[in-house]
Amino acid sequence: xxxxxxxxxxxxxxxxxxxxxxxxxxxxxxxxxxxxxxxxxxxxxxxxxxxxxxxxxxxxxxxxxxxxxxxxxxxxxxxxxxxxxxxxxxxxxxxxxxxxxxxxxxxxxxxxxxxxxxxxxxxxxxxxxxxxxxxxxxxxxxxxxxxxxxxxxxxxxxxxxxxxxxxxxxxxxxxxxxxxxxxxxxxxxxxxxxxxxxxxxxxxxxxxxxxxxxxxxxxxxxxxxxxxxxxxxxxxxxxxxxxxxxxxxxxxxxxxxxxxxxxxxxxxxxxxxxxxxxxxxxxxxxxxxxxxxxxxxxxxxxxxxxxxxxxxxxxxxxxxxxxxxxxxxxxxxxxxxxxxxxxxxxxxxxxxxxxxxxxxxxxxxxxxxxxxxxxxxxxxxxxxx
Amino acid sequence: xxxxxxxxxxxxxxxxxxxxxxxxxxxxxxxxxxxxxxxxxxxxxxxxxxxxxxxxxxxxxxxxxxxxxxxxxxxxxxxxxxxxxxxx
Numbered sequence: 264x265x266x267x268x269x270x271x272x273x274x275x276x277x278x279x280x281x282x283x284x285x286x287x288x289x290x291x292x293x294x295x296x297x298x299x300x301x302x303x304x305x306x307x308x309x310x311x312x313x314x315x316x317x318x319x320x321x322x323x324x325x326x327x328x329x330x331x332x333x334x335x336x337x338x339x340x341x342x343x344x345x346x347x348x349x350x351x352x353x354x355x356x357x358x359x360x361x362x363x364x365x366x367x368x369x370x371x372x373x374x375x376x377x378x379x380x381x382x383x384x385x386x387x388x389x390x391x392x393x394x395x396x397x398x399x400x401x402x403x404x405x406x407x408x409x410x411x412x413x414x415x416x417x418x419x420x421x422x423x424x425x426x427x428x429x430x431x432x433x434x435x436x437x438x439x440x441x442x443x444x445x446x447x448x449x450x451x452x453x454x455x456x457x458x459x460x461x462x463x464x465x466x467x468x469x470x471x472x473x474x475x476x477x478x479x480x481x482x483x484x485x486x487x488x489x490x491x492x493x494x495x496x497x498x499x500x501x502x503x504x505x506x507x508x509x510x511x512x513x514x515x516x517x518x519x520x521x522x523x524x525x526x527x528x529x530x531x532x533x534x535x536x537x538x539x540x541x542x543x544x545x546x547x548x549x550x551x552x553x554x555x556x557x558x559x560x561x562x563x564x565x566x567x568x569x570x571x572x573x574x575x576x577x578x579x580x581x582x583x584x585x586x587x588x589x590x591x592x593x594x595x596x597x598x599x600x601x602x603x604x605x606x607x608x609x610x611x612x613x614x615x616x617x618x619x620x621x622x623x624x625x626x627x628x629x630x631x632x633x634x635x636x637x638x639x640x641x642x643x644x645x646x647x648x
Numbered sequence: 649x650x651x652x653x654x655x656x657x658x659x660x661x662x663x664x665x666x667x668x669x670x671x672x673x674x675x676x677x678x679x680x681x682x683x684x685x686x687x688x689x690x691x692x693x694x695x696x697x698x699x700x701x702x703x704x705x706x707x708x709x710x711x712x713x714x715x716x717x718x719x720x721x722x723x724x725x726x727x728x729x730x731x732x733x734x735x736x
Contacts, residue, residue, distance in 0.1 A: 264654070264673075265693060266654040267674075405697045460652075461703075513706070519684055
């Protein structure tokens with residue numbers, strides 16, 4: 264398919280790996296921010312083809328994974344009500360709450376439905392005036408324009424039976440939290456291409472400057488990631504720390520202004536808790552006061568909730584990039600995609616699910632990459648002599 | 649959820665409150681809202697997230713990226729051989 268196949272070209276991928284090997288003179292730690300990027304890296308074995316010492320640390324950009332446990336437990340409490348149709352993006356259904364997940368609740372008779380677009384939830388509310396339709400509005404900046412439009416439409420249609428449970432998070436404050444952590448090892452970021460397609464990259468420039476960290480806005484296909492890595496390594500090797508755009512076919516400097524306007528018509532920036540990471544100031548969106556009547560938390564009074572994570576799950580350390588799934592005793596044994604203990608094993612963007620899908624650390628490989636990059640000319644930094 | 653995929657706009661419906669389209673993702677057709685990409689026309693490629701197009705793909709930029717990638721090898725070879733890179 265156009266815009267996909269040409270960015271998966273095996274010959275070019277091998278050339279890029281060679282070039283990365285040629286230009287790398289010392290060890291570097293890079294973080295790919297988005298879980299979609301993690302999946303491409305791991306599935307295609309790109310991270311394993313990099314020169315020794317160049318390490319990809321997997322970032323927190325999995326919206327399902329960082330949605331706090333309290334919000335999931337609130338979702339479960341709301342969805343259990345007989346008057347409610349609870350709607351959500353599909354990958355949220357199997358994320359474990361303290362006691363169950365939405366899918367288990369559905370099996371017990373709750374009306375939980377998957378929607379592809381939040382507009383479907385609005386239509387459900389129109390079609391079912393006697394029921395309360397609640398939409399679980401989660402995600403990063405990529406889903407915010409869609410979620411904002413759902414609230415805007417509900418307001419325009421004056422729907423009394425539609426509300427949203429909001430759990431929106433933002434990338435730049437998370438990058439700063441990572442950089443400020445005393446244990447931080449990240450020296451450059453591959454920023455999330457689609458987040459920047461919406462928001463642009465102006466807000467990343469002060470971060471690159473303040474922390475002297477290269478930030479390369481990067482796409483999701485294998486060639487995108489390899490080029491993003493090459494651009495980041497070129498900056499690191501030459502001592503530069505700038506925002507660069509690898510994903511020029513989809514991202515413009517100013518982002519998508521129409522989408523930004525829609526977001527800020529409905530949402531405002533507020534503090535947010537991240538699952539596994541904790542509270543980060545000004546790191547998410549909440550409904551503006553004029554849309555408070557669409558706030559499911561107010562409508563259903565789901566206040567004090569006691570939460571409990573599974574004791575064996577190390578999702579927090581994985582989301583912060585300090586551990587990998589291979590450090591987890593539950594990975595592949597107690598915790599599998601069929602029976603996940605933590606959110607990163609559930610989502611199509613979770614690091615544990617990416618490792619598991621690629622067969623990392625498992626007895627039998629479950630999938631093969633598109634091409635073998637191990638044969639790319641074996642020039643390691645040491646071999647430069 | 650961040651795994652937006654490129655698709656080709658095959659049909660646009662301007663009749664409703666929101667501008668909607670049918671988008672073809674390699675054979676699978678889905679509805680997408682075009683409210684945030686008003687400039688998009690039939691035949692354009694867009695990145696769609698949760699039912700909303702958030703970006704129109706720029707063919708010229710895509711070709712520039714691929715050209716740059718194809719040149720890498722030539723540059724690298726030339727550097728190894730100590731020669732200036734060939735002019736494309």
